[in-house]
Amino acid sequence: MEYWHNRWDKQLTGWHREVFNDLLEKHWSNINPPKDGEVLVPLCGKSLDMIWLAKQGYKVVGLELVQQAIEIFFQENKLEYSSIKADMHTKYSSPPFTIYQGDIFDLQSGMVQADAWYDRAAMVALPNSVRQQYVKQIYNQTKPGAVGLLITFSYPEKQMEGPPFSLPDRAVMDYFSNGFEVECLEKIDLEDEKDRGLSNVTSTVFKITRN
Ligand SMILES: C[S@@+](CC[C@H](N)C(=O)[O-])C[C@H]1O[C@@H](n2cnc3c(N)ncnc32)[C@H](O)[C@@H]1O
Known part of the structure; x- marks a missing residue:
């Protein structure tokens, strides 16, 4: 928790991209979520991908720990917003965006009932110890039949301390094996990421369907 607050305080947000994610643009139609449905974006930061999803006609529900991230998202995108307390979270609204500020693991089951979810730099930002709990939260905050697009990051674990933490394909299969x-939609080699001193880095795009 402290770690993420520090990153935002010091503006060390190297994961943030100033352009829409090309894998999102390429694969969103492959997961085929209902038009004008609600898309959950866990650990959303100030991601511009939320803007892209809104442009496609979806309602976007972000989950983010750090208040500053949410305020910057609205300011940078010139969006007016309001906020109210919602249980252990603060709910920020600026239609079609809703962002719950707080720990994802404190969000009451069923608070969000999304038709789809988008995970880029979310599950890989969490260590192994809480990933099963994260998958349970995705289950609890989505409708039966909901579809997700998950983009992973995978490398030999011993070569780097995360985040991002390595998320190999077989682990994705295990974590999502129930429910x-x-x-797998695509797997790519990330040559540029080898500059971090990693011998092998890949990213896999998954379509995940909730039963
Ligand atoms: C690596 S960033 C990725 C942000 C965004 N998905 C993107 O692609 O730009 C991870 C974000 O998750 C937030 N975060 C970390 N732990 C969290 C938690 N337990 N609950 C909610 N948000 C959390 C951090 O503050 C940070 O903004």
Whole structure:
């Protein structure tokens, strides 16, 4: 927790991209979520991908720990917003965006009932110890039949201390083995990421369907 607050305080947000994610643009139509449905974006930061999803006609529900991240998202995108207390979270609204500020693990089951979810730099930002709990939260905050797009990051674990923490394909299969169907859409080598001193880095795009 402290770690993420520090990162935002010091503006060390190297994961943030100033352009829409090309894998999102390429694969979103492959997961085929209902038009004008609600898309959950866990650990959303100030991601511009939320803007892209809104442009496609979806309602976007972000989950983010750090208040500053949410305020910067609205300011940088010139969006007016309001906020109210919602149980252990603060709910920020600026239609079609809703962002719950607080720990994802404190969000009451069923608070969000999304038709789809988008995970880029979310599950890989969490250590192994809480990943099963994260998958349970995705289950609890989505409707039966909801579809997810998951983009992973995978490298030999011993070569770097995360985040991002390595998320190999077989681990995705294991974490989502109960209550979900998993399908691999694309796997790519990330040559540039080897500059971090990693011998092998890949990213896999998964379509995940909640039963
Ligand atoms: C690596 S960043 C990725 C942000 C975004 N998905 C993107 O692609 O730009 C991870 C984000 O998750 C937030 N975060 C970390 N732990 C969290 C938690 N337990 N609950 C909610 N948000 C959390 C951090 O503050 C940070 O903004």
